[in-house]
Amino acid sequence: MAILPTGTSRLDLSISVPGFNSFSSSLTPSVGRDLDMNKAPDEEEWMMGTMEEDEEINNNGNNNPRKKLRLTKEQSHLLEQSFRQNHTLNPKQKETLAEVLNLKPRQVEVWFQNRRARSKLKQTEMECEYLKRWFGLLTEQNKRLQKEVEELRAMKVAPPTVISPHSCEPLLASNLTMCPRCERVTTTTLDKTRIIV
């Protein structure tokens, strides 16, 4: 990138940006005053400027005067590029970018603010979509599991039992435990513990 001021009686900017056509701005005194790009004009004057001023300030490449600025494709593209590199700008970067784009630093600042807002909105929308899908899947899974529980209840399956080698009686499998010392299987009832293996 090269910013080459030339001439002394007027502000000439020849700017080359990699991947872009050169921006060239020659602001002549014909407007009746020196136009300082870094100095914010009165807001009403900015919004309701003359046709000549609109052409220069808007830099939109056509003769259609606007009451409100629309950034050119080149300006938007370069702003997007800068945004991809960094979502915030320090004052120096802002100043430089504004100069390159032939905009006021305030406009660059506003663009970045709005861009961050759009970015966040998009992110939120994506998260919302993801959560909706996730909710749908969980609802579906929940239904399946509830149905399965209903089916199991309907079968009324008795709790699993084992036959005691001693008494030949059925014992509840859930009452069987392994003795950590002798490693024998014991059965625990309400009143006593009995070794069965």
Place this chain on the structure above:
DNA sequence: ATCGTCAACTAGACTA
């Protein structure tokens, strides 16, 4: 006429 987009604004919170 209505709607979506976006530059620009305001208010209030935060921070160095």
Place this chain on the structure above:
DNA sequence: TAGTCTAGTTGACGAT
């Protein structure tokens, strides 16, 4: 306290 941020709003403008 000045500068910067976000959230919300306004208004111009283009598309339909």
